[in-house]
Amino acid sequence: KNEVEQSPQNLTAQEGEFITINCSYSVGISALHWLQQHPGGGIVSLFMLSSGKKKHGRLIATINIQEKHSSLHITASHPRDSAVYICAVPDNYGQNFVFGPGTRLSVLP
C-alpha cells in the first residue's frame, strides 16, 4: 500500500511569508492531489498533477515523479490561507485515495 508522509505537521507563519509544504510517497503514481480543509471542516481540491508544476493564483504545486515527492507553495501568505493541507495519491490499484496526515497551517496577521 502506498505510504504518504507530509512535513511539517504544523506550521505557523507571518502574513506575507512564503510557505512550503512537502509530501512524499512510497509507490509510483499517475497523479497526486492537494486538498485544502478549511477550519469549518469542508474539503476542496486544489490541484491534481502528474508532472511538472501547476499554479492557481498564489498557490503553486510541483511534483517530481522520479523522487516521489511533491511540494505545495503559497506565496504572499494571508490569514485566510490558514487551513489543513492534505496530499493524496492513488492506492496500488489506482482506484482509491491514500491520504497524507495533513499539515496544519496558521498564518498570523
Next chain:
Amino acid sequence: EAQVTQNPRYLITVTGKKLTVTCSQNMNHEYMSWYRQDPGLGLRQIYYSMNVEVTDKGDVPEGYKVSRKEKRNFPLILESPSPNQTSLYFCASNRVGTEAFFGQGTRLTVV
C-alpha cells in the same frame, strides 16, 4: 454548479438508533466514496462505489452499509450506531483518475 451535497451537516443521535447520511452529486461521476476523519488518524475510506449497483469495502467498513441504486446518490447507513462511530464524515465523487469533489462533511455524535 458542480457539487457534492451531504445531509445532514450535524447530527447527534443515541446508540442503536438507525441513521442515514445522504450524499448526492450532480456531475454524473461514476466513482463515489465515503470517508471518516478522526483526530490523529486522518481520512480513512469506509466504502466506495465504481458505478450503479457496484460497491466495495474500504479500510474501515465495519458498522456501515451503503447502496448505489442511482448514479447520483450514495447514502451511508449506520444500522446500529455506536459511540466509536462519532466522527466527521465526507462523501466524495470523481471520474476515475481525475480530481475529487468533496461534500461539506457531516459531524456525527453518537451518545
